Amino acid sequence: MRRWPARMVLLGALAVADPAIAASCRYDVVPDAGQGFRDLTLDVAIRCDRAVAADAFAVGYGAEAFVTWRTDGVLGYRIALGALAAGRSGADFAQTARAVMAPVNAWLAAPVDPGLAEELRVTVAARPELLFLANFAAATGEYVLNRQDWGYGGYTVFTDRPPLAATAPGPAAFAKPGRDGPRAAAIRIVVLDDGFALADVDIVAWIERFAGDVARFWAGFPSDRLLIALAPGGRPGNPFGRVRGGGGATMTLRLAKSESLPFLLRRDWVLTHELIHLGAPFARSRQPWFMEGMATYLEPLIRVLGGAQPERALWAEWLRAMPTGADAIAAQGLEGRGHPYWTGAAFFLEAHMAYLDAGRPDGLAVCFRGMRRALGDAAARATVAQLIGACDNAVGLPTLAGLQRRYSTPRRIDLQAHWRELGIAARDGQVTFAPEGSARRALTFDNSLFSNSLP
Numbered sequence: 536m537r538r539w540p541a542r543m544v545l546l547g548a549l550a551v552a553d554p555a556i557a558a559s560c561r562y563d564v565v566p567d568a569g570q571g572f573r574d575l576t577l578d579v580a581i582r583c584d585r586a587v588a589a590d591a592f593a594v595g596y597g598a599e600a601f602v603t604w605r606t607d608g609v610l611g612y613r614i615a616l617g618a619l620a621a622g623r624s625g626a627d628f629a630q631t632a633r634a635v636m637a638p639v640n641a642w643l644a645a646p647v648d649p650g651l652a653e654e655l656r657v658t659v660a661a662r663p664e665l666l667f668l669a670n671f672a673a674a675t676g677e678y679v680l681n682r683q684d685w686g687y688g689g690y691t692v693f694t695d696r697p698p699l700a701a702t703a704p705g706p707a708a709f710a711k712p713g714r715d716g717p718r719a720a721a722i723r724i725v726v727l728d729d730g731f732a733l734a735d736v737d738i739v740a741w742i743e744r745f746a747g748d749v750a751r752f753w754a755g756f757p758s759d760r761l762l763i764a765l766a767p768g769g770r771p772g773n774p775f776g777r778v779r780g781g782g783g784a785t786m787t788l789r790l791a792k793s794e795s796l797p798f799l800l801r802r803d804w805v806l807t808h809e810l811i812h813l814g815a816p817f818a819r820s821r822q823p824w825f826m827e828g829m830a831t832y833l834e835p836l837i838r839v840l841g842g843a844q845p846e847r848a849l850w851a852e853w854l855r856a857m858p859t860g861a862d863a864i865a866a867q868g869l870e871g872r873g874h875p876y877w878t879g880a881a882f883f884l885e886a887h888m889a890y891l892d893a894g895r896p897d898g899l900a901v902c903f904r905g906m907r908r909a910l911g912d913a914a915a916r917a918t919v920a921q922l923i924g925a926c927d928n929a930v931g932l933p934t935l936a937g938l939q940r941r942y943s944t945p946r947r948i949d950l951q952a953h954w955r956e957l958g959i960a961a962r963d964g965q966v967t968f969a970p971e972g973s974a975r976r977a978l979t980f981d982n983s984l985f986s987n988s989l990p
C-alpha cells in the first residue's frame with residue numbers, strides 16, 4: 536500500500552515534483568448495464584499527473600469505433616463495451632445475458648507514449664448487481680496496472696454473477712516449496728452465463744483437481760491469485776483456453792454448456808495445458824516454441840503423474856506426434872515455421888532424456904520450479920534466453936542452453952534412439968512395451984517430479 540504525498544494537489548499540473556514516484560493516470564469508471572449486458576457502457580473519466588490530450592490515448596483491439604470522447608473539456612470517454620464484445624467472434628471476448636468479458640486494453644484507453652503514465656490507476660464504481668472482476672493488484676479500492684503490462688493486460692469481467700471460490704495448494708503447503716508464497720492460492724472462477732450442465736460444485740471440483748496436480752509439479756501453484764472466466768461456446772468435447780497475464784494471471788476457458796464432469800476429468804487436456812502456462816513468464820518476441828513446447832510436453836506428463844490418464848496414452852501420443860516436432864527441427868531448426876507446439880515438445884523431450892542420462896530424474900521439475908522462482912509467473916515477461924538460464928542455473932547443468940545451441944540450426948533429433956531406450960513402439964495403432972525399457976520408463980515418471988502437499 537502506498538501513501539499519497541502532497542503532490543496529489545498538483546493533479547493536472549505539468550510538472551511532477553517527485554521523480555521517484557511513477558507518473559500515473561487515474562481512471563474513474565462507471566459501468567451501466569441498465570438495458571442488459573448487450574448494451575453495457577463504461578463512462579471513464581481520466582485525470583493524469585501530466586496534461587495529456589484525448590488524441591494521445593488509444594485502446595487496443597481496434598475498439599476505437601466504440602469509443603466516444605467527451606467534448607465538454609473534461610478528459611474522458613464512453614465505450615460501448617457490450618456491443619464491442621458481442622461483435623467479436625474470437626476467444627478474447629464474450630457477451631452473454633449475465634456478463635461481458637474483455638481484455639482490459641480493449642476498453643481502458645492508455646497514453647500511446649508509455650512515458651506519460653507509468654501507472655494506470657483504475658477505480659470502478661461496481662454495485663452488487665454489477666460486479667467488476669479483474670486480477671490486477673488492488674489497494675485502497677484502486678486497481679493498479681503498469682503501463683508496460685497494458686498491452687498484455689488480463690481479462691476483465693463485468694457481471695451480475697458472483698464468482699466461485701476455489702483454491703490450490705500454494706508453496707507454503709509443501710515441505711520443500713518451489714518458492715516463497717501462501718499456503719493456498721486463491722482462484723476465482725466467474726461463470727459468464729446460466730445454463731451449464733455442470734453444477735457450480737462440479738466446476739470447482741474440476742478446476743481444483745488439475746490446479747492441484749499443477750501445484751504438485753511446481754511444489755506450489757505457480758500463481759498466488761488467478762481469475763478464470765468460463766465462457767459458453769464451442770462444440771462438446773472441444774474446450775478452448777487462453778491465458779493473459781499482464782497485471783496478474785487471468786485465464787478464459789470456453790466450454791460447451793452441455794459439457795460433462797466425467798469428460799473434463801478423464802479426457803480434457805486444455806485446462807491442464809493452460810494452467811501450465813501460469814508456471815513461467817511469457818516469452819517475448821516471436822518464439823512460441825518455448826512456451827507452447829513447455830505446455831505441450833508437461834500436460835500429458837502431469838496428467839499421468841496425477842492419475843488422470845494412463846501412461847499408455849502418453850506414449851501413444853508421443854509416438855504419434857513427436858515426429859511432427861522432430862521433422863520441423865530437422866527442416867528449419869527451433870526458430871523455423873514448423874509446428875511450434877511439437878517443435879517445443881521435442882526440445883523438452885530431449886531435455887528430459889538428457890536429465891535421465893545425467894542421473895537427474897528430478898531435473899524437469901527443478902528446472903521449472905527454478906524458472907518460476909527466478910522470473911515469476913505468467914504475469915511477468917522474459918526472453919527465452921532468460922528462461923533457459925534460470926532453468927539451467929536451478930538444475931546446475933547447462934542442458935537447455937546446450938540443446939538450444941544444437942537445434943538452433945536444422946538438425947535431426949534421433950527419436951528412434953529414445954523410443955528404443957524407453958522400450959516403446961507403435962504396432963497397429965497400439966503401444967507395445969519391451970521389458971528392457973521399463974526402468975527408464977519408470978524414471979520418466981519419477982516421484983521427484985511430483986511433490987505431495989503437507990496434510
Ligand SMILES: [Zn+2]
Binds near residue numbers: 830
Ligand atoms: Zn498454449
